[in-house]
Amino acid sequence: MSERNIVLVDPLPRTLDLIMEPDVRARLDRLGEVIVLQEQPMSGDQVDALLADTVLIFGQTDMPRARLDRAPKLKAIINVESNFMPNIDYQACVERGIWVITPASAFSSPVAEASLGMAIDLARGITIADRQFRNGVEEYGLAGNMDTFRYAGAPIGIIGFGDLGKELRELTRPFKNEVHVYDPWLPKEIVERLDCVPSALDDVFSKCRVVYVFASVTSENQGFIGKPQFDLMQPGSAFLLMSRAAVVDFPAMLNAVKSGHIRAATDVFPDEPVAADDPVRSIPGLLLSAHRSGGTRDAFYQLGAMAVADAELIMKGLPPQLCRRADPATASRLRSKPVSVS
Numbered sequence: 337m338s339e340r341n342i343v344l345v346d347p348l349p350r351t352l353d354l355i356m357e358p359d360v361r362a363r364l365d366r367l368g369e370v371i372v373l374q375e376q377p378m379s380g381d382q383v384d385a386l387l388a389d390t391v392l393i394f395g396q397t398d399m400p401r402a403r404l405d406r407a408p409k410l411k412a413i414i415n416v417e418s419n420f421m422p423n424i425d426y427q428a429c430v431e432r433g434i435w436v437i438t439p440a441s442a443f444s445s446p447v448a449e450a451s452l453g454m455a456i457d458l459a460r461g462i463t464i465a466d467r468q469f470r471n472g473v474e475e476y477g478l479a480g481n482m483d484t485f486r487y488a489g490a491p492i493g494i495i496g497f498g499d500l501g502k503e504l505r506e507l508t509r510p511f512k513n514e515v516h517v518y519d520p521w522l523p524k525e526i527v528e529r530l531d532c533v534p535s536a537l538d539d540v541f542s543k544c545r546v547v548y549v550f551a552s553v554t555s556e557n558q559g560f561i562g563k564p565q566f567d568l569m570q571p572g573s574a575f576l577l578m579s580r581a582a583v584v585d586f587p588a589m590l591n592a593v594k595s596g597h598i599r600a601a602t603d604v605f606p607d608e609p610v611a612a613d614d615p616v617r618s619i620p621g622l623l624l625s626a627h628r629s630g631g632t633r634d635a636f637y638q639l640g641a642m643a644v645a646d647a648e649l650i651m652k653g654l655p656p657q658l659c660r661r662a663d664p665a666t667a668s669r670l671r672s673k674p675v676s677v678s
Contacts, residue, residue, distance in 0.1 A: 341368035346378040346395030355640035401425040426664040437659035439642035441499040443630030448503035450629035454601040458574035459487040493544035496551030541568040566592035577602040
């Protein structure tokens, strides 16, 4: 067997400059013979020519079983895009002891922080009041708060209780909200351990004044939030879409906002970047964010640092400690697609 130990770096839509500070990049270079292509995705022929000597893959490279058969030295695939995609034979990786991991939790804190900020904005009408003031139609005191509510003490709902949902829950503690959680992938004991109420989907919408969506897209849940759920919401309530647009019937969400029934914020859209003439840009009561809530400078560097730190452990024969591992039972259901922005 060859003595070459290749670290194959195929990171698009990320780049190494985006996710690694110089000291982390230096640690990456010490892991083996680093071969990088980031101007475009590596072609199948380029990947195949390197597989026999590849020990680590950083990126979203297609790795079906047939390709894994040609990679006898492979120890880990580290997805730095942060969403597991259906382009890897996850079961085969488990059988061969190949770690498939992602440092996606690097984005949890900034996304939760932005989500809380947008929720308070929707509840208190901050952006709306600013626009009214700029247009010379502001109202003062109680008159300016007729359509608002206090975030503090309001019942809130979290749909999808992974890293993002748990991070948001911790940020809300000072506001003393009753927190309802819907996540069919978790036992109620995990939800209750964080002082939340396990709830049915419709109960989250009918009981909560603020509903956050952090759910991933799976083969079963595309568009699972739609008009019936929005109709259940109390008038003037706030809905925040912070994960993937495909989990929501997007036109139904826009209609619920246009009707004045609810306010909403979204950080994600069915097609990105959003067209300049898209009507979504002019809907009152809709707070818009250009898929930027997680993409802070520190979060991107954390992505690279976590990936390299776990790669160092794996090369020593130790299990990763920072990244999330793909489980075949759940990863096979995910329907994430690569994104160009974060």
